[in-house]
Amino acid sequence: MARQVIFALLLFAPISSVLCGEVTVTHAPSSLRFGSAGVVRTTDLDDVLAASLGYTPIQSSPWRGLTITSPFASPSAAVVVEVRGGGASVRLEGATYGLKEDATIDEVFHRLKTIYGVRAQRHTLFKHINVDAQGSEDNTHYSLPDTRALNISKEPDSSFLRDMAALVSTAHSVADLSSKAHGGQDVFFLQVDSLEQLVSVYGTDSPQVSEAVDILRSQLVRVTDLMRQIYNDDVLVVAAIGEQTHTHTRKTRSILQYTKQQADLNLNTEYSADYPAIFNIILWLSIILALSVLATSVAMATMDPGRDSIIYRMTTMRMKKDN
Template identity: 30%
Template sequence: MLSIIATYFLALLVYVHGAGEISILQTPDSLVFSGQEQLDLSIVKNVLSAALGFTVPEGPRWSGMVVTDPFHFADAVVVVSVPGVRSLDSIQGRTYPLSTDESLQDTWRSLSWRLIDRFPTATNLTLNYLSLDQLTEAEELYGKLGSRDTPTVEYLKPSLPEDKAFIEQVNLMDAITAKLADKGVVNDGVPDAHWFTAPGLHSLIDTYGGQSKQVNEAKRLFSSSILLLSEVFNTAYNDKVLFAVISSDVVHTRRFKRDAEPKEPTLDNEGDEEDPNYPVIFNIFLWFGIAYFMVLLATSLGIARMDPGRDSIIYRMTSNRMKKDN
């Protein structure tokens, strides 16, 4: 009976929280990633926001990222999300285990809303969300893309629908990489966010199994394309980009109420509450407090070192009182 209860409880935990990982491929010099502490997917938006220099809401702290230079932050964050996949296995960079307690779409929505909330009047704000199975949308975001040769594969079969769809997504990512390497990006001082979603690997896992030769080959192929994309983005933003890869098997372990295509965030959308005037108000109180403390300290030291002398009113009053008492 106890074993049945334990099994049920474990299954319930797996249902509520999926597993995944986040890998950091590129970082600016002002950010240092270390350790192997697990983090929740719901905290990733705070990590990305902090990398851009934003004030994040109070909540659980993650010690994996340290800001070494508070005056220089990332100019952009780039994320490649892989839904339905626990791990890419062969991806490079520093990797952390992830507890997927929210959907990847929710993380993107929160991040994009914070950028809109921080720069409500900016006309040059770049918020690019792209599913790699959408060629038309990709060209709307990054311009006309050239065709790419089909990569050499051993186990994947381009004649099969699932295999073909995945290979086309890899080709689209490579085409974007080539476009960015040729044209670069507009680095205008306003932070940018690029979010790519790759649904094709999930379909391969459902078709062949997570440990199949086809899936292992697909992971290696996809990881190589991601690495090239990260290097191009890093060059385009002058080594001031945070590039992360997030894989989450939450699709297999939990069904979210909001699993539709994420909407483009607008000012009317509900987002995380964050007062844009907070840094100004904080600095006013901070410097007022410092000035008040210095004045109080100077006054206290002056009183402590004061020597009234025999001709001062304090001395005469004290002397007369002493004569009366005698």
């Protein structure tokens, strides 16, 4: 019996080490709906973000948590906050899914920029920002959170607390970088690394990490509120909490694999960039012609034969002549 238990633990240990992160949609516009679904892979995260922004994904994803309720109302921006948690669970409010970390969030950003950036129909800003208080010169929005277990004069506590203040300051700077005023679309990735350092020093069950998680949760709520204010609620805000450390080896998916796999996969037809315009022209022209035919049919059916139509009038005279 003991051998069976040990074998089961060894069998499922690699699975639990991969299915460990979490991704939470803290805010989504009315054109998007995130429902119940299973674990999402980071290699599919770029396709999910691209579909949310109005693009057709290059390949079909098995993840079915996203429903686009209005395809003609794409959000003005997508903001992804990456937190390297090192094993700490944040549990934010919103639609939360398991995150299978088979690639890094950095690779998600580069694939999104490289593959979908060239297909953009309007100006699109791609910006990856590493939130680092030590390398930032803007202290106008810094406000260090109150602490009980964390010590501001001690590392890595000090780095984490300053990064939390810098996270809000970076969110403020998005308003200056945004291309929304010029009719563009924004994609921001914000990266926070200092929580992982706390976990490696104190452990996931320590009071320091518990307090850090509470502070991170409150700061992410502030970031979400700021993004909603900047984009008038027309923004997708996602928080990705990774559990694996960035030094681990991860399975990656290169850009060249797309072209190599397309010959073997049953993929949908790739349409040109003019397809949305052609589709709308044909759709609305068909609707207008159908309504015109319907209106003509109704008008002819309700026509007064004695006054409106020369055809009925001649037919009536002929009938009188025959009699």
